[in-house]
Amino acid sequence: MPPPFEISPPDMGPWLAGNTGTPGVWRWTASEPGRRVMVSALVHGNELCGAWAVRDLLASGLRPRRGTLTVALANLDAFARFNPQRPHVSRCVHTDMNRLWGDMPWRHDGTELASEHRRVLELQPHVEASDWLLDLHSMHEPGPPLALTGPLAHHASRAAALGLGALRVADPGHKAGVRLRDHGRFGRADAPDAFALLVECGYHGARASVTVARDALARFLDLSGVVDAQDMPAGWRQPHAHGSGPLLEVTDAVTVAPHSVPAFTKPWKSGDRIAKAGTLIGWNAALPVITPYDDCVLVMPTLLHARPGATLVRFARTTP
Numbered sequence: 001m002p003p004p005f006e007i008s009p010p011d012m013g014p015w016l017a018g019n020t021g022t023p024g025v026w027r028w029t030a031s032e033p034g035r036r037v038m039v040s041a042l043v044h045g046n047e048l049c050g051a052w053a054v055r056d057l058l059a060s061g062l063r064p065r066r067g068t069l070t071v072a073l074a075n076l077d078a079f080a081r082f083n084p085q086r087p088h089v090s091r092c093v094h095t096d097m098n099r100l101w102g103d104m105p106w107r108h109d110g111t112e113l114a115s116e117h118r119r120v121l122e123l124q125p126h127v128e129a130s131d132w133l134l135d136l137h138s139m140h141e142p143g144p145p146l147a148l149t150g151p152l153a154h155h156a157s158r159a160a161a162l163g164l165g166a167l168r169v170a171d172p173g174h175k176a177g178v179r180l181r182d183h184g185r186f187g188r189a190d191a192p193d194a195f196a197l198l199v200e201c202g203y204h205g206a207r208a209s210v211t212v213a214r215d216a217l218a219r220f221l222d223l224s225g226v227v228d229a230q231d232m233p234a235g236w237r238q239p240h241a242h243g244s245g246p247l248l249e250v251t252d253a254v255t256v257a258p259h260s261v262p263a264f265t266k267p268w269k270s271g272d273r274i275a276k277a278g279t280l281i282g283w284n285a286a287l288p289v290i291t292p293y294d295d296c297v298l299v300m301p302t303l304l305h306a307r308p309g310a311t312l313v314r315f316a317r318t319t320p
């Protein structure tokens, strides 16, 4: 059983409208030049921490001093279905919105379009008009916050410069489809000015996840240059004595096998470090899931949403 929800969904009220012609998407452009920065929340409809941070940002009346600030509430249809009795059901309406980006093969292969496909097409021009992207998420299980930098080194170094307390994880994404954070220029090595970061702020229902989301948002907007640090609401930026530590590089992902009801040998958490290669951590169909090398770090082990093709756990090693 997942732990209880300590937070309720924010009342989005007037913030659902947007000012761009796309519902839930807001944009302001400063008179001074600067980066085009986008912040997104609710790519998954039950991930409330980003919704709270973005709503409070919108309510604060913050405007960019330089460049462009775009704020997007992504899966509004799923969010509208949020039910505190069944908080995990409103992750999406039909399909995971964070597996539909990149080349979008579903546009041409006869896939019947669901509300998430249509919403991705609405959001696409806003994403492609951005240089920096912060995508706020939360996790099925309790665990330390994670900053997912994608596989490209320049994204990982920018993430280090933010000084977040989250573990930095370099990862190639999921077999099931391309994430928003890897879309277009955000996934290209020849686009060094592009930077995207997905922050997993903690457990979906944890009050602390809202604090993590606000801290990430304050640091991201400050480092991007669109605002000055003192423009952000007071108290959002948190002190992090030790920073995010060394970069963890994901080397393997275990995908749920067909006809499998996977299991773990214990309730593993992100960041759990397993000393010996070959340690049994669970089962996937009849196959043992074992760690591939010494000093292996587990990233987002989860049995929720463990349908065939979904990611069960990722293995990472510490980079020098």
Ligand SMILES: [Zn+2]
Binding pocket: 043, 044, 047, 137, 138
């Ligand atoms: Zn998410």
